[in-house]
Amino acid sequence: MSGSxxxxxxxVDEAVADRLLQLAKRDASPDEVAPPLGGPGWNLERTAWFYxxxxxAAAGLDGPAAEKSWAVFKGTHIAGSVRLKRDxxxxxxxxxxxxxxxxxxxxxxxxGAALDLxxxxxxxxxxxxVTARTLSGNLSAQRLLTAAGxxxxxxxxxxxxxxxxx
Numbered sequence: 218m219s220g221s222x223x224x225x226x227x228x229v230d231e232a233v234a235d236r237l238l239q240l241a242k243r244d245a246s247p248d249e250v251a252p253p254l255g256g257p258g259w260n261l262e263r264t265a266w267f268y269x270x271x272x273x274a275a276a277g278l279d280g281p282a283a284e285k286s287w288a289v290f291k292g293t294h295i296a297g298s299v300r301l302k303r304d305x306x307x308x309x310x311x312x313x314x315x316x317x318x319x320x321x322x323x324x325x326x327x328x329g330a331a332l333d334l335x336x337x338x339x340x341x342x343x344x345x346x347v348t349a350r351t352l353s354g355n356l357s358a359q360r361l362l363t364a365a366g367x368x369x370x371x372x373x374x375x376x377x378x379x380x381x382x383x
Contacts, residue, residue, distance in 0.1 A: 224330035226287035226299065226338070229271045233288045236295045238267055244319030245297075278303055278312065278342050285338070289318065289331045296322035299335045304348065311346040312339055324357070332365050340383050349379040 227233060241250045242259050251270075255262030274286040283303035289296045297318035304311040314335055318328055339347050349367070351358040353375050363369060367379035 223292045224296075224327050224334065225290045226331065226334050227290055229275060229286050229288050229298070233295070234268055234271045237271070237288055237298055238264065240295050240297070240319045241267070241317075244321055245317060249317045250298075274300065287335070287338075289316070289322075289327065291322060291325070291327050294322075296327050297331070299331045301335060301339055301342070301344075301347070307346060307348075309345040310343055311348065312342075312344050313348050313350070314339075315349060328357075328361050329364055332361060336365060336381060336383065345383055347381045347383065349381075351377050351379070353377050 247259050251263045251267050273282040274284045277285045286300040289299055299316040301312040301314050362379040367381045370378045
C-alpha cells in the first residue's frame, strides 16, 4: 500500500520485526516502543514482548488479539510502526491507533502520512471511529492528530484523547 511522501505500510513478518527492533534499539527510547518490563533498556523481557506482540498482531483485526500492526517505511528505509486495535466497548465499530517513529524520521511528514494510511485501513475494515491517546505535553502528536481530523479532549490525568470519526 502506498501513501504520500513515499510512505508505505508493510505487514510485520519475522524479518520485518527484526528490522523494527534494530531501528528501535538505535533510534528510539524503549519506553516509546514497549511497556516497561524487566527494568530499563532493551532487556530480554522487552525484546520477548516486542516479538510476541507483532506475532499476535499479524493475525489482524479479526484475529484473536483484535489488533494489526504495520511497519512504516519511508522509501526503502524502515521508519517505525503503526497499529490498530479494536475497541469492543465503544458504541460504534472503533479501534485505537498508536505510532512510533525512529528519532531520525520525525518531523518529516512521515507520521502524518502513516496516520492517513492507517485511517484508510480502518475505513476498509468497516470502522467508524479511531481513537488515540497521547500526553498533554506531546504537542507534535496533537498537531498530527488534529491535522487528521481528530477532536481532542484534555483529561485530568495529563493525557489527551483524540477521536477521529470516519
